[in-house]
Amino acid sequence: MLLKSQEHLSVLKVIIITALLIIFTSSLSVSTDVDDSLAYIWPLPAQFSSGNDTLSVDPALCLSVSGKGSGLKIVEEAFERYKAIIFEHEVEGVNSHSVFNNFRKRRSRGFDIGTLKIVVHSDNEELQLGVDESYTLLVAKNEGLSIIGEATIEANTVYGALRGLETFSQLCSFDYDTKSVLVYKAPWYIQDKPRFAFRGLLIDTSRHYLPVDVIEQIIESMSYAKLNVLHWHIIDEQSFPLEVPTYPNLWKGAYSKWERYTVEDAHEIVSPKGINVMAEVDVPGHAESWEETFNSFASNLNPRTVVHNWLGGGVCPKAVAKGFRCIYSNQGFWYLDHLDVPWDEVYTAEPLEGISDPSNQELVLGGEVCMWGETADTSDIQQTIWPRAAAAAERLWSRREAISTGNITLTALPRLHYFRCLLNRRGVQAAPVLNKMHVNLATGFGYDCRFNKLLHQLFQSHLPFPLSTVSMLPFSITSQQRLKSEKLKSVDDPVLIVSKQSSS
Ligand SMILES: *[C@@H]1O[C@H](CO)[C@@H](O)[C@H](O)[C@H]1NC(C)=O
Ligand SMILES: *[C@@H]1O[C@H](CO)[C@@H](O)[C@H](O)[C@H]1NC(C)=O
Secondary structure: OHHHHHHHHHHHHHHHHHHHHHHHHHHHHHHOOOOOOOOOOOOOOOEEEOOOEEEEEEEEEEEEEEOHHHHOHHHHHHHHHHHHHHOOOOOOOOOOOOHHHHHHHHHOOOOOEEEEEEEEOOOOOOOOOOOOOOEEEEEEOOOOOOOOEEEEEEEOOHHHHHHHHHHHHHHEEEEOOOOEEEEEEEOEEEEEOOOOOEEEEEEEOOOOOOOHHHHHHHHHHHHHOOOOEEEEEOOOOOOOOEOOOOOOOHHHHOOOOOOOEOHHHHHHHHOOOOOEEEEEOOOOOOOOOHHHHHHHHOOOOOOOOEEEEOOOOOHHHHHHHOOOEEEEOOOOOOEOOOOOOOHHHHHHOOOOOOOOOHHHHOOEEEEEEEEOOOOOOOOOHHHHHOOHHHHHHHHHHOOHHHHHOOOHHHHOHHHHHHHHHHHHHOOOOOOOOOOOOOOOOOOOOOOHHHOOHHHHHHHHOOOOOOHHHHHHOOHHHHHHHHHHHOOOOOOOOOEEEEOOOOOO
């Protein structure tokens, strides 16, 4: 009896669930319309055209590298990384040892794209400011006699090839109906290059320590938005977490003994992935005001000095007018710890604002968004960086005319929503675009791992001097040279950082 009524109940359940599903899916189809006229590539390429074909990508996609740079490992490694991203879902035909998959593969009519061809013209893999990052990407059905179609990336350097791979990965999407990876709106013809050579993100490990793995995740996520410089603000008054072999006592100025970077850690972080890591070891210019330094010493400054604008607007126009190069980081818009700045203000902040002379415009190397560490640690850093750093990334990569005209609520916002979800799919904890106060900020300096203040003080009391004097000590120069000889990448030209006494 009981059994019988239970059966009735489950039949009823099935009917109700089916009815709900029908209602649900019909309402879904109304709510998921995307604007098909937009190209969902972030940042927007310099030039592109698309068509109406849908192409399938072989899960056993092969790489074929040619050109003078074909021997460089960096392309192959990047291809493997991107293959894992593109084929995030299990797709049919991928396990060749599986009988079932083999059967399905034979049954299928083959894929439109079986090979990714990459041509790299130069074998120079030196990663320096202004390295050629241009590339062309063609994704088309093979109209010739060959059975297998191709996608082709052509670049002058391996770094151009990396940018092209990122774009290719953004064109690929998983189709849940056919369980295959498809490229919509093919053929794609993309000719791309960055607008600015310097597209940076600053992280600050002196206010809160960040583990090496987290820094590496940040570097990986930067490559998705085609940012190319990680400015690593390692030390400041609050802590000195870095090992400097010639000054073995210095890193006792860390928050705790387990929140430090060995020289080997630093090596690992600077090894190239197409992102230039600029380790800032000395604490330049913090004690001096910009007006004072610039007005009294401008004529004494090395002409190769790069002025880094950490103030409000108006600094770059002044610096380039005197013939200096400049990096834009207007703190009103590009300080990511300022949570009240919405995405559109980050997006429309323009590095060339107030600079109309073309020869002066060329002195602006680019810009940098700053993730100051007073209020962010491992628990919230990625969702504070993303998605707003991406808004700046498009400003720095894409053509000014293409992203400055029209209504950005219609042309950029849907694409940024899409890119934010792409970051999420790749495991990056990017916050929702329109969620301003998305995170609980860490309060105070340091990290909860230091347990208590006393321990911190005990640890730091091993220092031969109080930390607040660190910025004045001559070792800052020495340590930078020492690190350089350890093959840490650093800028060869002096950088004058223009900021207030305190960074926030
Ligand atoms: C794509 O299809 C639309 C609508 O059918 C058509 O107007 C357009 O010309 C096509 N574009 C290309 C490149 O074939
Ligand atoms: C831009 O488009 C949005 C959405 O349609 C609209 O609400 C807004 O008023 C538009 N802005 C301008 C400046 O036209």
